[in-house]
Amino acid sequence: MPSTAAREVPPLLLRDLAVEYRQREGVLRALTIDRLEIPPGTLCGISGPSGSGKTTLLHAAGGLLHPQAGEINWGEDDLARMGEAARDRWRRRMAGFVFQDFHLVPELTALDNVLLSVWFGSWSARRHTTRAAGLLREVGIPDPARRAGLLSRGEQQRVAIARALLHRPALILADEPTASLDAVTGAAVADLLVASARAVGATLLAVSHDAALLGRMDVVHRIDKGRLA
Ligand code: ADP
Ligand code: MG
Numbered sequence: 001m002p003s004t005a006a007r008e009v010p011p012l013l014l015r016d017l018a019v020e021y022r023q024r025e026g027v028l029r030a031l032t033i034d035r036l037e038i039p040p041g042t043l044c045g046i047s048g049p050s051g052s053g054k055t056t057l058l059h060a061a062g063g064l065l066h067p068q069a070g071e072i073n074w075g076e077d078d079l080a081r082m083g084e085a086a087r088d089r090w091r092r093r094m095a096g097f098v099f100q101d102f103h104l105v106p107e108l109t110a111l112d113n114v115l116l117s118v119w120f121g122s123w124s125a126r127r128h129t130t131r132a133a134g135l136l137r138e139v140g141i142p143d144p145a146r147r148a149g150l151l152s153r154g155e156q157q158r159v160a161i162a163r164a165l166l167h168r169p170a171l172i173l174a175d176e177p178t179a180s181l182d183a184v185t186g187a188a189v190a191d192l193l194v195a196s197a198r199a200v201g202a203t204l205l206a207v208s209h210d211a212a213l214l215g216r217m218d219v220v221h222r223i224d225k226g227r228l229a
Helices: 054-061 084-094 110-114 116-120 125-138 153-165 183-200
Strands: 012-023 026-038 043-047 069-074 095-099 171-175 203-207 219-224
Touching: 012 054, 026 054, 043 054, 043 183, 054 171, 054 203, 084 095, 095 153, 110 116, 110 125, 110 153, 116 125, 125 153, 153 171, 153 183, 171 183, 183 203
Parallel strands: 043 203, 043 219, 095 171, 171 203
Antiparallel strands: 012 026, 012 069
16 A cells, blocks of 8 residues: 655644536525544545535535635635635545546557656656556556556546655545445445555545445535535
């Protein structure tokens, strides 16, 4: 399992958070959270009905959106007070994302998918290539030169997890990571996510309906109509 310690993991404290979307019918309040605290290294599940605001919460916590009000504190950093460029930098340094549909580039090799951020960023390619190949071995992808589009769905999600772990994130965010997998494959991916977070003490925020995955979390927060239930 990826065993190098994550950088220092800060606590998360959301306060008086409001996220709205402008829709054709008007402004929709998608999320209202008075207070939510998540200690460093917590495995935290987020569940709730479709459209209840789970993805919005994940994106707010991961610095992918700017809230209309409130604080998103990771330790000393309040993402709500950062401009977009600062949030991008924070995210690249701190967070790794895993999505339901993998978001891989099918024409690229498994290795190049893990290295995408390196090709687009200013990181050293040589150093990261060694780490990426090692991560792929650890998540159970024996041939890093295979095209991602030729891998099974479970293997593709493993590649996506390796990619999320590349920069040793203190924070792993996963949006329904097992939803498009069969039960056995989903369980293996859940094992891998949990073990990866535990091995480095990272905080894991996992949106899921999957009882097997939620059962592995330290705590599960339920959201309904944009509020903690
Ligand atoms: P969940 O992940 O729980 O299914 P979401 O956080 O995706 O819920 O969505 C919460 C609400 O916000 C839904 O009503 C959804 O339609 C709306 N919504 C989500 N993203 C956007 C967006 N980019 N623009 C407008 N409305 C959105
Ligand atoms: Mg969602």
